[in-house]
Amino acid sequence: MTQPAVVFEEISKFYGEVLGVNRVTLNIPPGITSLVGPNGSGKTTLMNLMTGLIFPDHGRILMRGISPRDPEALMRMTGYATQYDTAPRWATGFTFITTGLLLFGYGRSEAEERAWKALERLSLTDAANRKVAAYSKGMRQRVRLAQAIAHDPELLVLDEPLNGLDPLVRAETIDMFRAWAAEGKHVIISSHVLQEVDLISDQVVLIANGMIVAEGKIRKVRDEIEEHPSQYIVRCRESDASGVAALLFGEDHITEIKLNDDRMGMLVMTRDREQFARALGRIALDGHRIESVVPADENVDALYEYLIGGER
Amino acid sequence: MTPRSVQGRAGQAWTIAKIELRRVFFARRSFWVYGLALLPSVIFLGHGIDAKTDIERLGRRGLTAPALMDSIREGESLDDVKKRVGQPAAERWSVRSRRVRQRTGNAGTTTHPIEPPVGARFVRLNITRPSFNGEPVARIYEFEVYGPDGRANLALHRPATGSIPCGQDQGPEKAVNGSVTGGQADRWCAADWPLFLQVDLGAVRPVQRFVVKHASAGGENEDSDTREFNIQVSENGKTFTTVGSSTGGGYVDERTEVRQIAYFDGRRRADLVFIDGRVQHRNVRRLLDFEEDRAIFAGIFQYFYLRLAIFFGCLGIFMYLFRGEMSNRTLHFWFLAPARRDVLLAGKYAAGLIASAVIFGGGALLTFAAMIWPHDAVEVQAYWNAGGMGHAFWYAAAAALGCVGYGSVFLAIGLYLRNPIIPAAVLLTWESVNGIFPHVLQKMSILYYLQSLCPVPAPMDSDTPTLIRLLAAPAAPASRPGAMLGLLLLTAFVLWVAGLAVRRMQISYGAET
Ligand SMILES: Nc1ncnc2c1ncn2[C@@H]1O[C@H](COP(=O)(O)OP(=O)(O)OP(=O)(O)O)[C@@H](O)[C@H]1O
Ligand SMILES: [Mg+2]
Numbered sequence: 166m167t168q169p170a171v172v173f174e175e176i177s178k179f180y181g182e183v184l185g186v187n188r189v190t191l192n193i194p195p196g197i198t199s200l201v202g203p204n205g206s207g208k209t210t211l212m213n214l215m216t217g218l219i220f221p222d223h224g225r226i227l228m229r230g231i232s233p234r235d236p237e238a239l240m241r242m243t244g245y246a247t248q249y250d251t252a253p254r255w256a257t258g259f260t261f262i263t264t265g266l267l268l269f270g271y272g273r274s275e276a277e278e279r280a281w282k283a284l285e286r287l288s289l290t291d292a293a294n295r296k297v298a299a300y301s302k303g304m305r306q307r308v309r310l311a312q313a314i315a316h317d318p319e320l321l322v323l324d325e326p327l328n329g330l331d332p333l334v335r336a337e338t339i340d341m342f343r344a345w346a347a348e349g350k351h352v353i354i355s356s357h358v359l360q361e362v363d364l365i366s367d368q369v370v371l372i373a374n375g376m377i378v379a380e381g382k383i384r385k386v387r388d389e390i391e392e393h394p395s396q397y398i399v400r401c402r403e404s405d406a407s408g409v410a411a412l413l414f415g416e417d418h419i420t421e422i423k424l425n426d427d428r429m430g431m432l433v434m435t436r437d438r439e440q441f442a443r444a445l446g447r448i449a450l451d452g453h454r455i456e457s458v459v460p461a462d463e464n465v466d467a468l469y470e471y472l473i474g475g476e477r
Numbered sequence: 478m479t480p481r482s483v484q485g486r487a488g489q490a491w492t493i494a495k496i497e498l499r500r501v502f503f504a505r506r507s508f509w510v511y512g513l514a515l516l517p518s519v520i521f522l523g524h525g526i527d528a529k530t531d532i533e534r535l536g537r538r539g540l541t542a543p544a545l546m547d548s549i550r551e552g553e554s555l556d557d558v559k560k561r562v563g564q565p566a567a568e569r570w571s572v573r574s575r576r577v578r579q580r581t582g583n584a585g586t587t588t589h590p591i592e593p594p595v596g597a598r599f600v601r602l603n604i605t606r607p608s609f610n611g612e613p614v615a616r617i618y619e620f621e622v623y624g625p626d627g628r629a630n631l632a633l634h635r636p637a638t639g640s641i642p643c644g645q646d647q648g649p650e651k652a653v654n655g656s657v658t659g660g661q662a663d664r665w666c667a668a669d670w671p672l673f674l675q676v677d678l679g680a681v682r683p684v685q686r687f688v689v690k691h692a693s694a695g696g697e698n699e700d701s702d703t704r705e706f707n708i709q710v711s712e713n714g715k716t717f718t719t720v721g722s723s724t725g726g727g728y729v730d731e732r733t734e735v736r737q738i739a740y741f742d743g744r745r746r747a748d749l750v751f752i753d754g755r756v757q758h759r760n761v762r763r764l765l766d767f768e769e770d771r772a773i774f775a776g777i778f779q780y781f782y783l784r785l786a787i788f789f790g791c792l793g794i795f796m797y798l799f800r801g802e803m804s805n806r807t808l809h810f811w812f813l814a815p816a817r818r819d820v821l822l823a824g825k826y827a828a829g830l831i832a833s834a835v836i837f838g839g840g841a842l843l844t845f846a847a848m849i850w851p852h853d854a855v856e857v858q859a860y861w862n863a864g865g866m867g868h869a870f871w872y873a874a875a876a877a878l879g880c881v882g883y884g885s886v887f888l889a890i891g892l893y894l895r896n897p898i899i900p901a902a903v904l905l906t907w908e909s910v911n912g913i914f915p916h917v918l919q920k921m922s923i924l925y926y927l928q929s930l931c932p933v934p935a936p937m938d939s940d941t942p943t944l945i946r947l948l949a950a951p952a953a954p955a956s957r958p959g960a961m962l963g964l965l966l967l968t969a970f971v972l973w974v975a976g977l978a979v980r981r982m983q984i985s986y987g988a989e990t
Binding site for chain 1: 481485488489492493496499500805806807809810812813814815816817818820981983984985986
């Protein structure tokens with residue numbers, strides 16, 4: 166028996182000239198999945214694609230077997246808490262959620278009952294009859310969460326759901342995620358802080374500059390990032406490239422070296438950045454004149470820097 | 478009722494419509510739509526109240542027999558009219574006063590007798606204000622001097638001097654040549670200050686009367702006549718004595734009495750204007766003219782209501798349905814509902830349609846009621862029996878169908894375009910010049926069908942230019958069922974196009990504004 170999954174096949178999305186995401190292929194099983202990446206990396210774009218708020222330029226998306234172009238079927242089982250911090254001017258927390266539920270075909274009393282239950286789960290009952298526009302940032306975040314879960318979806322897409330929550334609500338919310346995951350639901354959340362999600366996630370998708378950099382269980386992802394061969398362009402002075410290359414070849418973390426025709430530059434692939442950096446230091450001390458070392462694979466390196474930076 | 482059935486979708490569209498309705502009816506932006514819809518009824522109400530108070534006020538002073546009122550003729554005197562017709566229902570009088578030039582009746586000639594006669598060899602005319610129109614040019618056609626016998630002009634052909642003349646042929650000698658009929662070459666003309674004309678009589682002679690012939694005596698405009706001057710005499714040419722002068726300004730107040738009185742026979746009001754006690758104008762009109770008011774209603778309905786009020790009202794309501802939510806960043810809530818996009822479109826369109834049809838159909842009926850209200854019950858009853866109820870129905874129907882048509886168009890425009898101003902201007906132009914296009918193209922305009930639905934053609938004077946006539950009326954009006962079918966087909970097509978757009982629509986808040 167195959168599990169229902171969220172499947173992206175070669176998805177690309179451009180906003181005019183601007184890259185949203187590029188050739189993303191994903192297969193997300195149920196459980197808690199975190200999309201992690203720095204600002205502007207494409208997390209919201211991916212989530213909007215999942216829920217049909219935007220459409221891909223290329224590729225195919227299936228959400229538990231349903232296309233996002235069929236909102237009638239998809240949204241019945243999907244809840245999406247967006248990043249857009251807006252609510253209709255007329256809405257109180259309670260009417261906001263009730264109104265949304267009416268569109269699912271619930272009768273008024275059932276809609277109100279469900280709305281109340283959702284507000285209860287996010288401890289918003291005290292503020293239920295106040296205008297959403299007058300809520301604090303964290304309360305607005307919670308009311309969006311409440312709206313996403315009010316109809317009991319199997320597939321939850323939550324854009325930075327922990328952002329702005331106080332520790333108590335955060336813990337409760339995380340417990341909620343775990344409970345849903347245990348029921349076999351999809352809980353897809355995004356974050357730009359890895360530590361915030363790595364403990365609770367069943368899997369993590371690392372994304373940078375619109376591309377998936379690594380995907381899998383959190384330990385595996387770290388290893389993968391570490392082992393992901395990095396490319397550097399090394400330039401030397403006085404046509405010394407072949408000498409440097411000969412020395413680098415002696416290191417066992419180096420997988421490939423391509424020498425430039427001008428005999429001054431080379432493309433180096435290494436499996437271990439730190440050892441590579443140490444090796445370059447030794448070579449320079451030996452009297453070889455290295456002019457510059459530039460990472461050629463910015464996506465991975467940017468994310469790597471970012472992850473390392475985040476752990477400090 | 479499964480969600481994917483037609484019924485289920487219709488129910489969902491209705492749920493969406495109900496949610497949206499409240500917003501459309503009570504949004505602050507809807508208030509000016511109400512204003513547009515209610516403006517004509519306010520105008521008619523004002524007109525009715527005005528006419529009613531007039532009738533009440535005039536009636537209180539007593540009624541006049543219609544035949545007697547009609548018998549008043551122009552030229553009759555005030556006393557005659559009052560004696561024959563009786564006390565008027567209203568009377569006002571005023572005096573108009575106007576400053577006019579005193580008419581002397583002697584065509585620009587002034588005479589200045591001197592009592593007793595003086596002896597003089599030199600006589601001199603000093604001009605201090607040379608004209609009535611402000612022109613600083615003195616024009617004298619003849620300056621005559623008479624002795625006690627009064628017969629011979631002592632100045633005739635005597636040597637004359639004066640200020641530098643305007644032209645060579647207009648020297649001082651022309652004022653003593655005994656003629657005024659030779660045109661401008663027969664006058665003395667000067668613009669050089671001081672302005673004077675002096676004649677040497679040859680020897681000291683008794684002088685008793687002067688005659689000055691000014692511009693108008695020579696055929697020029699009266700305004701060029703000399704306004705202020707004096708006459709001096711001298712025996713030696715050195716010391717002069719003033720012996721005469723002009724009478725001054727030469728203006729008088731002309732007073733005209735204007736009296737306006739009105740008679741009222743219960744329905745008609747006769748307004749009479751008396752100038753200096755005689756009837757100058759008479760104007761008899763009905764204070765409340767049902768037929769005229771109905772024609773005015775037809776005009777307001779077609780020119781203001783259909784073309785402007787409903788047009789812009791629908792623009793405000795329907796463009797907002799999607800475009801407004803995009804700029805408020807709330808559109809994604811709708812897109813995240815478990816509903817097909819075209820169901821969403823249908824729900825929103827229904828909400829806009831119900832709201833606008835209620836506002837404008839109701840507005841049309843209210844205006845119709847305000848138009849009818851002040852009129853005589855018997856007259857109204859007769860009209861009602863002769864198809865009046867049908868008229869009211871078709872006006873309301875045309876207004877509602879206007880919302881159907883314009884609503885779909887603005888909904889579609891709001892889905893495709895960001896800025897409403899240019900498409901609205903283009904559409905307004907298209908709708909209003911459409912009448913001059915061939916018949917096939919006319920069928921692409923909402924207004925064409927709406928005009929065909931109106932029960933009464935818009936009033937038009939017989940001297941309306943052909944172009945406007947073409948613009949205002951469809952060349953070949955469709956039959957009512959044809960017009961409704963055409964309008965609905967056009968609407969269905971536009972909604973289908975809108976459906977294409979809404980299915981492709983993506984949330985892109987950042988790029989908005
Ligand atoms: N509507 C849009 N129009 C143009 N470019 C857009 C639009 N939305 C997103 N982008 C661009 O697409 C890229 C990915 O944006 P996205 O919002 O998906 O990032 P994100 O990972 O969610 O960032 P954040 O952590 O700040 O929420 C960015 O470069 C962004 O500038
Ligand atoms: Mg985002």
